[in-house]
Amino acid sequence: MLLIVLELIGIAVFAASGSVAAVRARLDVFGVIVLALTTALGGGIIRDVLLGVHPPTSLRNWPYLLVAGGTGLIVFWFHPQVAKLRRSVLLLDAVGLGLFVTSGTTTALAHGATPYAACLIGMTTGIGGGALRDLLLREIPLVLRREIYAVAALAGAVVVALGEWAKLPKGLVALTGASIIITIRLIALWRKWNAPVARGLEG
Amino acid sequence: MLLIVLELIGIAVFAASGSVAAVRARLDVFGVIVLALTTALGGGIIRDVLLGVHPPTSLRNWPYLLVAGGTGLIVFWFHPQVAKLRRSVLLLDAVGLGLFVTSGTTTALAHGATPYAACLIGMTTGIGGGALRDLLLREIPLVLRREIYAVAALAGAVVVALGEWAKLPKGLVALTGASIIITIRLIALWRKWNAPVARGLEG
Amino acid sequence: MLLIVLELIGIAVFAASGSVAAVRARLDVFGVIVLALTTALGGGIIRDVLLGVHPPTSLRNWPYLLVAGGTGLIVFWFHPQVAKLRRSVLLLDAVGLGLFVTSGTTTALAHGATPYAACLIGMTTGIGGGALRDLLLREIPLVLRREIYAVAALAGAVVVALGEWAKLPKGLVALTGASIIITIRLIALWRKWNAPVARGLEG
Structure with missing residues (x-):
C-alpha cells in the first residue's frame, strides 16, 4: 500500500x-503528454522487464496512466513562467x-532479487525515466552530466536494502532512503558540487 | 494467419x-539495412519483451528478417528522387x-493481456519502431512532434480491443482499426493540423 | 568458465x-563510470531480456560491475593524450x-534458442552496448555509420553457431568467431573500406 x-x-x-522539459522544448500538448508518460512510467517498465513481470505493472493498472497523463495536462495549462522552468526540472527530478x-x-526485493541485484535494479528504476526524457x-x-546523480541513487538503494535486511519497519x-537521495x-x-574532469581537457 | x-x-x-530516412541521412548500404531492420522489427520486439515472449517472434522466424532487410535493399537501389523522400517517410510511417x-x-489480447493493457501495448508496438528510427x-x-500521432494510435487500439470484446470477425x-489510424x-x-503549444512560448 | x-x-x-568516449565528451568522473557501465553491461542486459533471463546476469554477479566500473576509473585516471583517443575507441570497440x-x-544457444535466433541475439549483444554509448x-x-560493422558481427555469429552445431570444441x-570479427x-x-551511398546523394 505504502x-x-x-x-x-x-x-x-x-x-x-518530463512535461516541464517538454514545454521548454516547445512541444505541443500531445508531445507534452507523451513525454510525461515516458518519463513517469519508463523507469518502472524497465524495472518490470528486468524482473520478468509481464506485462509491466503500469500497463495493467489505470491509476498509473491517469496520474502521469493528468499531471502532464496540468503542467501544460498551468506551468509557471518559462524563466523558472529549468530549475523546476532539476528539483522535480530530485524528488x-x-x-x-x-x-x-523494495519491489525488486519483494520479487526475490538478492540485495545486490535489488540495489542495481532500484538505481535503474530511478535513473531510467529521466534518461529516456533527456534522450x-x-x-x-x-545522469551523465550531474556528478552526484548515480551516487545519490546508489546511496539510497543501499540504505533501503540494508533496512529491509535488518527487518526495520x-x-x-x-522514507529514510528517499530523503537521503x-x-x-x-x-x-x-x-554546485563539481566532480573532476579528466586531466588535459580543461581550457 | 491474417x-x-x-x-x-x-x-x-x-x-x-526506416531505409528512406537512412538514405536521406546519407548512410551507406549497410547502415540503411540496419536502420530498416531496427524500424521494422523494433516495435514487435518491444511488444514481445513487454508480453514476456522469449525470444521475440521476429528473431525466431526468418521471413521477418528477410522482408525487412529485403525492403531496405530495394529502397536503397530504387529510391525515388531525394526531393520526394521527406513526404514518403511520413506516408509510409502512417501505414x-x-x-x-x-x-x-491483437497479439497482446491473444497472450491474455486485459483490453486495457492490450491497448497500451498495441500503441507501444506501433510507436516503438519509428521512435527508435528517429532516435x-x-x-x-x-510521436513527440506530430500532434495527432499517439492519439491516432490509441483510437485504433481501442477500436480493435472493443471489436475483439464484441467478438466481431x-x-x-x-482492417477497421488500421484504416482508422x-x-x-x-x-x-x-x-496540417496543429495542436496548441503552451502559452507564453510563441514568438 | 571460458x-x-x-x-x-x-x-x-x-x-x-565507453569511458574513453566519455572522456572525449568531457564528462566528469561519475559520468565516465556510468557510461563505462552502460556500454559494458548494456549488450548483455539486452541479451538476457530477449532470452527471458531474470534478473539479468550482470545485475546478479558483482564481478561484472566491478570490472566495468574499475575499468572506467582506470581509464579516467590514466587515459592517454586526448589526440589519440578517437582511434582507441574504434580499436577497443572492435575487440x-x-x-x-x-x-x-553461445549463451543464446545454451538457453535453447535455435541457431537462427542465436545468431541474431549474438549480433544484438555485440551491437547493443556500443549503440547505447553512442546514443x-x-x-x-x-553500427549505422561503419559499413562493415553489422556484417562482421553476423559473420562471427554464424561461425559460432555452425561450430556448435558441428560439436567442435x-x-x-x-576464439575463431571472435578473431574473425x-x-x-x-x-x-x-x-578505410567504404560501402556505397545511395545514388544521387553525392557531392
Whole structure:
C-alpha cells in the first residue's frame, strides 16, 4: 500500500519533470503528454522487464496512466513562467529520483532479487525515466552530466536494502532512503558540487 | 494467419520508412539495412519483451528478417528522387503505424493481456519502431512532434480491443482499426493540423 | 568458465571504449563510470531480456560491475593524450564486438534458442552496448555509420553457431568467431573500406 502511494507520487513528480522539459522544448500538448508518460512510467517498465513481470505493472493498472497523463495536462495549462522552468526540472527530478529508487529497490526485493541485484535494479528504476526524457529531447542525460546523480541513487538503494535486511519497519526505511537521495541531490544542486574532469581537457 | 500477413506488410512498410530516412541521412548500404531492420522489427520486439515472449517472434522466424532487410535493399537501389523522400517517410510511417498498432493489440489480447493493457501495448508496438528510427538518426521522435500521432494510435487500439470484446470477425476488426489510424494520420498531414503549444512560448 | 572469462574481457574492453568516449565528451568522473557501465553491461542486459533471463546476469554477479566500473576509473585516471583517443575507441570497440557477439551467441544457444535466433541475439549483444554509448553521447551509432560493422558481427555469429552445431570444441569455436570479427573490423578500419551511398546523394 505504502509502496503504491510512494510510486504514484513519484510518477506525478517525474511526469511533471518530463512535461516541464517538454514545454521548454516547445512541444505541443500531445508531445507534452507523451513525454510525461515516458518519463513517469519508463523507469518502472524497465524495472518490470528486468524482473520478468509481464506485462509491466503500469500497463495493467489505470491509476498509473491517469496520474502521469493528468499531471502532464496540468503542467501544460498551468506551468509557471518559462524563466523558472529549468530549475523546476532539476528539483522535480530530485524528488522523483528519491521515490523511484526507493520503490524500485523494495519491489525488486519483494520479487526475490538478492540485495545486490535489488540495489542495481532500484538505481535503474530511478535513473531510467529521466534518461529516456533527456534522450527523446536530444540532451545528454542528467545522469551523465550531474556528478552526484548515480551516487545519490546508489546511496539510497543501499540504505533501503540494508533496512529491509535488518527487518526495520518498511515505511521508515522507504522514507529514510528517499530523503537521503533527495537531500544529496538538493545539496549538490545548491552548492554546485563539481566532480573532476579528466586531466588535459580543461581550457 | 491474417495477423502474420498484416504484420509482414507492416514490417515492409516500416522498413521502407526506416531505409528512406537512412538514405536521406546519407548512410551507406549497410547502415540503411540496419536502420530498416531496427524500424521494422523494433516495435514487435518491444511488444514481445513487454508480453514476456522469449525470444521475440521476429528473431525466431526468418521471413521477418528477410522482408525487412529485403525492403531496405530495394529502397536503397530504387529510391525515388531525394526531393520526394521527406513526404514518403511520413506516408509510409502512417501505414506502418496502422498495421502495427492493430497487430500489436491483437497479439497482446491473444497472450491474455486485459483490453486495457492490450491497448497500451498495441500503441507501444506501433510507436516503438519509428521512435527508435528517429532516435538513431538523432531526430526528436515523430510521436513527440506530430500532434495527432499517439492519439491516432490509441483510437485504433481501442477500436480493435472493443471489436475483439464484441467478438466481431477478426479480419474486419483489424482492417477497421488500421484504416482508422491511417485515415486520421493522413488527414492530419494533409490539413496540417496543429495542436496548441503552451502559452507564453510563441514568438 | 571460458564463457565467463570471455565475457569479462569483453566487458573490460567495452567499458574502456565507453569511458574513453566519455572522456572525449568531457564528462566528469561519475559520468565516465556510468557510461563505462552502460556500454559494458548494456549488450548483455539486452541479451538476457530477449532470452527471458531474470534478473539479468550482470545485475546478479558483482564481478561484472566491478570490472566495468574499475575499468572506467582506470581509464579516467590514466587515459592517454586526448589526440589519440578517437582511434582507441574504434580499436577497443572492435575487440569488444568480437568477444560479445561470440559470448552472446553461445549463451543464446545454451538457453535453447535455435541457431537462427542465436545468431541474431549474438549480433544484438555485440551491437547493443556500443549503440547505447553512442546514443547517450548523441552520436549516430557506429553500427549505422561503419559499413562493415553489422556484417562482421553476423559473420562471427554464424561461425559460432555452425561450430556448435558441428560439436567442435567450444574454446576453439569461440576464439575463431571472435578473431574473425576483430580481423574484419580492423581490416575495414585500416583500409578505410567504404560501402556505397545511395545514388544521387553525392557531392
